[in-house]
Amino acid sequence: MTTTETPGDAAGWYDPESTLQIRVPVVRGPQPAPGYTFDEITRADWVLGRVPDRGWSPEPGRRRTWVSRALLACLLLVQALLSLRLHNSAFEDEALYVYAGHAMIGHLFHGMPEYGGFASYFSGSPALYPVLAAWVDSAAGLTGVRLMSLAFMLGSTGLLHSFTRRLFNERTALLAAGVFAVTQSTLFLGNFATYDAMALFLLALTAWILVRVAPGHWALPLAAAPVAALTVGVKYASALYLPTVALLLVLVAHERLGGREALRRCAVFTAGVCLLLGAGLLTTDYLEAIRSTTTERAHGTASLGQLLWDCARWGGLLFALAGLGTVLYTRRAGLGEVPGRVWAAPPRRWRLALGILLTGTALLAPAYQIHLQTSISLHKHIGYGLLFAAPMAGVGLNRLMGAHFRFPQVVIAVGVLALTFGMSQSAQNYGVWPDTSRLVPELAKNVRPGQKWLGQPHEGPVYYLTGRGLTDYTLWTSIYYIDYTGRGGRHLGGPEGYRAAIDDGWFDGVVLDWSDQPGEIQALIRDEMRSSGRYRLATALIYRTSVGAGHFEIWLPLRAAPASPA
Structure with a gap:
């Protein structure tokens, strides 16, 4: 057997008495670019330069901020379109609140006698949302009042994005806003003229203020006290979520300033809210309505199995993502995308406490309605807790996607599933009452x-x-x-x-x-x-x-x- 070199880039061994020819590729070194020689190529041409530190900085740059805002605007547009696609005539609660608002305007501003007894059975102050709804109705009708609810829900999503970004990062905030924007309660309330959308917006605003001012002066949490008290006035059951926002203030302040300063800020906020709510109860006759509609509400006959099924199909996906996010965030603070650098991370106990607080809040409304054995308005009330569970759901989606967007197909699949559930369920709930257009x-x-x-x-x-x-x-x-x-x-x-x-x-x-x-x-x-x-x-x-x-x-x-x- 003799050896010959074959033409081309590969050499091989050739046996003239055999039909088998084996070609072994020859490994050659890098070739110079056309018009250059090896002497003109330096090592710098083959090595990547050092990435500036600002490229890995946890603080968002101008470009990253505008990209995040553009994506958030797209999410809000999708949310608005999905809410506006819902059509039906006025629901009895919508019509009643608008009418009550007109009656209250006549009583408060024109001296007309008060009638209707709304304060005795409304689950929110008839002098707040109903008056605002009646004022909008006078100018733009029921469509205008529903558009006001849409504005409140879009504002809730925007505030959720903002305080989630402060707790975690832009990517988590976008994912949290995205999964919350397509839940059935968000889409339903975005085109429904009741006080739920306004109460949810005020609750989100309270959380945003407290997360923002927690590292600042100890008296700054007082700025959130009027908003929190107004939230309870708009809907009495919103008081169920005030402990959540107070504990969120404690956790954020504790991570930055320590335990003593955190408790100091929480005490200031709690005292401010209690004083305002106490003054409101002493100057009004709403206590009986609070008892009959909230604290001592009559029990229903709904079965435990049906209530659990409703909770699972209306909020189960987001809650499961939030639970996954809590587990993964507790185990590891970040994704480790920054090469060769370890950022200071909150302690594991703090991460666990934050995850349990936000995720567990989603269980408050279901647990209360299971206690009352009633499914009335459960599809709306479940959205209050999902607002707080959404940040941890964003963490869960972020971890499923992995570092450097390694598995985007997972997030796409979950997003399609959430979108399908939200669209179908909101359309079904919006068509429960009969259309009175004929x-x-x-x-x-x-x-x-x-x-x-x-x-x-x-x-x-x-x-x-x-x-x-x-x-x-x-x-x-x-x-x-x-x-x-x-x-x-x-x-x-x-x-x-x-x-x-x-x-x-x-x-x-x-x-x-x-x-x-x-x-x-x-x-x-x-x-x-x-x-x-x-x-x-x-x-x-x-x-x-x-x-x-x-x-x-x-x-x-x-x-x-x-x-x-x-």
């Missing part, structure tokens, strides 16, 4: 000023009819309460009151919402309408919701002439 024109044909009506629903239709000057809330009776003065001057309530009023022909019209599972009072009213001989069924309108189907019934007195066609 009912209102039918009522407008029959309702006349001064007439007395019985209705369920009545808040939404009356809201639209009041704008046309056809009626007002004082002329309507709901299926939840009646005080009817019957023959002989007897005051009748409950089933007896409804039966007597219908038999006497006291109502000028009745609206019934008849579904597959009617309530006891609805069934009583319908049976009485049929048997009294005083009313006739004038109109039946079929509707469909996200949970079933039903129809509206409009009953008119027999003496009334048939409605003319539109």
Whole structure:
């Protein structure tokens, strides 16, 4: 066997008596670039220069800050579009709060007598959010009030991003804001005209102020005290989250200044909030409403299994990410992306305490409603705790993605899952109540000023009819309460009151919402309408919701002439 060199870049061994030719590649050194020689190439041309320290600095530079803000703006745009895609007529709570606001404006600013007794059963002060909502309604209608809720929810997401960035970094803050922005409660409240969006914004603002001022002067936490007290005034149940923001202040101040200074700041903040809330309770009559709607609320009949399932599907994904973030953050403070450098990290106990505090807050609303055995408004209330669990969820997503964006596909998959859940669940919850867009024109044909009506629903239709000057809330009776003065001057309530009023022909019209599972009072009213001989069924309108189907019934007195066609 002889050896020959084959043409090209590789040499091999060749056996003329064999058909097998083995080629062994020859390793050659680097070749000079065209037009250069090896003498002209220095070692500096082959070695990367030193990366400046500012490239690894934990403090954001100007470029990094603007990139983060641009991404946050994109997230807020997506959140706004997903909330605005929801459509339905006014829900009974939306209509009631706007009406209460108009009544309070007339009482506070125009000397009109106070009526409605809102302070006795509202779960928030009727002089705060309802007045603001009524003022916006006068200028822009229900759409304007819902847009105000959207502004509050966008502000909550922005504040969440800001205080998460101060606790961790920009990437974690963006991930936390992203996963919170697409939860069903965030999307739902962004187009729902109740006080929840405002209360959530004020709660986020309180947390942001305390995280920002914690390392500063000991008196600065007093700046958050009025905001925290206003949050409780807007919605009484918000007080459930004040211990969380107070402990968050303690942790942030302790990490920077030590235990004594942290407790000092917490005491100042707590004293300020207690003084303001105490003054509010002493100067108003809201204590009974707080008891009936919050602290001593009546228990329901919802099963434990159903409540746990609702909590899991509405907040389980974010909570699981927050739990993962707590575990990983406790084990290791950072991702170790900085080569050859170790930054000072908070102690492990501090990291564990922060994770448990933020993640555990997500359990407050579910635990309270499980205690009450009620699912009413759970899809809204669960969002309060998710606001605080979102930073740890951002940590969990950040760790799943890894250093230098090593596994972005994991975050994309989780994001798609969260987006799918949020869109489908918010659409379902927004379609629970029936659309009254067909009912209102039918009522407008029959309702006349001064007439007395019985209705369920009545808040939404009356809201639209009041704008046309056809009626007002004082002329309507709901299926939840009646005080009817019957023959002989007897005051009748409950089933007896409804039966007597219908038999006497006291109502000028009745609206019934008849579904597959009617309530006891609805069934009583319908049976009485049929048997009294005083009313006739004038109109039946079929509707469909996200949970079933039903129809509206409009009953008119027999003496009334048939409605003319539109």
